Amino acid sequence: MKELAHLTLQDARDLLCRREVSSVELTQAMLDRILTLDNDVKAYLTLTPELALEQAADADRIRAGLGAGDPPSLLGIPLALKDILCLEGVPTTCGSRILEDYLPPFSATAVEKLREAGAVILGKTNTDEFAMGSSTENSAFFPTHNPWDLSRVPGGSSGGSAAAVAARMAFGALGSDTGGSVRQPAALCGVVGLKPTYGRVSRWGLVAFASSLDQIGCLARTVADATILIGAIAGYDPRDSTSVNTPVPNYLASLRSGVQGLRIGVPREYYLEGIQLEVESAVRAAIATLAELGAEIIDVSLPHTEYALPVYYLIAPAEAAANLARYDGVRYGLSQQGGDLWDGYRQTREQGFGPEVKRRIMLGTYALSAGYYDAYYLKASQVRTLIRRDFDRALANCDVLVAPTTPTTAFKLGEKTGDPLQMYLEDVFTLALSLAGLCGLSLPCGFDQMGLPIGLQIMGGAFDEATVLRVAHAYEQATNWHKRMPAIA
Amino acid sequence: MKLSLAQVEHVAELAQLALTEEETERFREQLSSILAYAERLQALDTADIPATATVLPLENVLRDDTVHPSLPVADVLANAPAGENNCFRVPVVLEGEA
Numbered sequence: 001m002k003e004l005a006h007l008t009l010q011d012a013r014d015l016l017c018r019r020e021v022s023s024v025e026l027t028q029a030m031l032d033r034i035l036t037l038d039n040d041v042k043a044y045l046t047l048t049p050e051l052a053l054e055q056a057a058d059a060d061r062i063r064a065g066l067g068a069g070d071p072p073s074l075l076g077i078p079l080a081l082k083d084i085l086c087l088e089g090v091p092t093t094c095g096s097r098i099l100e101d102y103l104p105p106f107s108a109t110a111v112e113k114l115r116e117a118g119a120v121i122l123g124k125t126n127t128d129e130f131a132m133g134s135s136t137e138n139s140a141f142f143p144t145h146n147p148w149d150l151s152r153v154p155g156g157s158s159g160g161s162a163a164a165v166a167a168r169m170a171f172g173a174l175g176s177d178t179g180g181s182v183r184q185p186a187a188l189c190g191v192v193g194l195k196p197t198y199g200r201v202s203r204w205g206l207v208a209f210a211s212s213l214d215q216i217g218c219l220a221r222t223v224a225d226a227t228i229l230i231g232a233i234a235g236y237d238p239r240d241s242t243s244v245n246t247p248v249p250n251y252l253a254s255l256r257s258g259v260q261g262l263r264i265g266v267p268r269e270y271y272l273e274g275i276q277l278e279v280e281s282a283v284r285a286a287i288a289t290l291a292e293l294g295a296e297i298i299d300v301s302l303p304h305t306e307y308a309l310p311v312y313y314l315i316a317p318a319e320a321a322a323n324l325a326r327y328d329g330v331r332y333g334l335s336q337q338g339g340d341l342w343d344g345y346r347q348t349r350e351q352g353f354g355p356e357v358k359r360r361i362m363l364g365t366y367a368l369s370a371g372y373y374d375a376y377y378l379k380a381s382q383v384r385t386l387i388r389r390d391f392d393r394a395l396a397n398c399d400v401l402v403a404p405t406t407p408t409t410a411f412k413l414g415e416k417t418g419d420p421l422q423m424y425l426e427d428v429f430t431l432a433l434s435l436a437g438l439c440g441l442s443l444p445c446g447f448d449q450m451g452l453p454i455g456l457q458i459m460g461g462a463f464d465e466a467t468v469l470r471v472a473h474a475y476e477q478a479t480n481w482h483k484r485m486p487a488i489a
Numbered sequence: 490m491k492l493s494l495a496q497v498e499h500v501a502e503l504a505q506l507a508l509t510e511e512e513t514e515r516f517r518e519q520l521s522s523i524l525a526y527a528e529r530l531q532a533l534d535t536a537d538i539p540a541t542a543t544v545l546p547l548e549n550v551l552r553d554d555t556v557h558p559s560l561p562v563a564d565v566l567a568n569a570p571a572g573e574n575n576c577f578r579v580p581v582v583l584e585g586e587a
Contacts, residue, residue, distance in 0.1 A: 212543050341579060346507035355512075365504040382541075388541060
């Protein structure tokens with residue numbers, strides 16, 4: 001029999017439904033793997049083995065008591081959570097020293113929804129501190145390694161979740177995407193990463209980074225697996241006033257509709273000088289495959305693409321500076337005593353935050369400060385409108401847009417840590433979609449000469465996850481990239 | 490344009506960060522280079538373009554004013570360094586007032 005951990009989420013679910021395997025067996029198999037493999041990958045910050053086995057036993061009991069009809073969609077399936085999502089009573093550090101000992105008194109809505117669907121939680125995965133980064137090297141605890149080549153980064157900031165899924169140390173995982181933090185690590189780790197539309201998934205219990213951009217996303221081995229996950233976590237939540245009260249479609253129902261007759265736009269601004277040639281040729285080949293499958297390929301323009309990077313790196317830090325003002329050592333988190341109240345705040349923040357978080361707080365505070373607000377924050381917010389209009393125009397004429405997810409495959413650990421701007425350029429293809437608040441997905445579309453995965457990005461209109469997933473599934477089923485596994489898995 | 494040391498120190502004060510001298514100098518270099526990159530936005534004419542603060546249509550979200558259970562105070566205070574009388578305890582803010 002095939003190793004249990006190598007199954008897709010969907011296949012594991014089928015085995016559970018046929019009672020050929022129990023959730024306790026699946027969960028134990030995963031935990032056993034993690035104990036050996038994760039010494040090298042370092043995807044997890046916290047493991048919750050007792051909790052997981054307890055939840056698995058509960059899932060098995062629930063299944064034994066079920067009559068006919070469909071069981072909850074994730075009953076007994078072991079998953080991982082990025083350590084920026086609150087899980088009641090379990091450390092939620094956000095990869096930061098300032099929250100090293102924080103135990104949330106509640107769980108995020110998305111986590112509650114996973115639990116209501118019957119999921120088993122294996123643990124919390126590594127992240128760049130407060131999700132600020134593109135390599136998971138900004139974690140205050142340790143970097144995560146790419147399962148395809150342990151000397152390389154898994155991407156970030158949801159690098160722990162992507163690496164855990166790639167190394168078959170979870171059947172799926174949740175991450176968060178503010179400027180590409182689900183899609184980019186998915187591309188670098190050769191898995192599927194879905195960033196839903198802003199407002200599709202409740203942000204209640206997702207520790208805030210940049211509130212107009214943050215969105216919880218899914219990492220999975222296949223498009224169908226990602227579809228099952230988004231189906232479980234999407235929906236309106238009265239506790240998040242930015243979650244949108246629009247019905248959640250049955251995403252699985254339209255997954256197999258194919259791409260015949262769909263109009264797929266290729267934005268010409270995503271093929272820049274500096275893009276790795278193998279990435280460009282893999283994406284061009286993927287576009288040809290979609291054409292063979294019956295899609296109509298249309299050349300489109302998103303003329304303000306080059307401005308997405310400066311816009312994002314003013315708006316996101318500005319929002320972060322405001323959000324992270326809450327870490328003052330009074331209500332939770334690290335607390336350093338100072339000479340007076342103000343000195344205590346400053347010492348707490350100086351010692352609790354790492355370099356990238358401080359850099360972004362400084363940048364954001366500057367962009368919002370008197371005399372600079374108009375030139376930086378306001379200007380960026382106006383250009384954000386131009387970027388949104390680009391997408392509105394392009395998507396008026398197309399069902400989805402396709403482009404590379406990243407300009408290069410996974411880079412070496414330490415390669416870009418010395419130059420923040422070089423690291424920011426890693427996000428150049430994912431930022432615009434985040435600024436427009438739309439949905440997007442990355443899935444494997446090839447490998448470079450060194451055997452490192454390449455990501456294809458599929459971008460869709462607001463609340464049109466169904467079409468993005470449908471195109472991705474059609475491409476995936478026509479290719480074999482998703483069947484490759486890292487050697488260590 | 491390179492930021493002055495005084496500007497960086499002023500921003501650190503606004504952000505409530507007690508930066509070391511070494512950090513102040515490093516951020517001066519790095520912020521200057523990131524802001525120089527952002528200068529390209531000035532090339533765009535945005536005089537008639539409204540700002541985007543949120544991608545959602547702006548509307549008030551109202552609910553009935555009903556009482557819901559809150560977290561137990563003990564749970565809320567459990568993560569705080571100090572609590573007293575169901576409150577967070579903080580250092581003295583105003584001195585000399587009785």
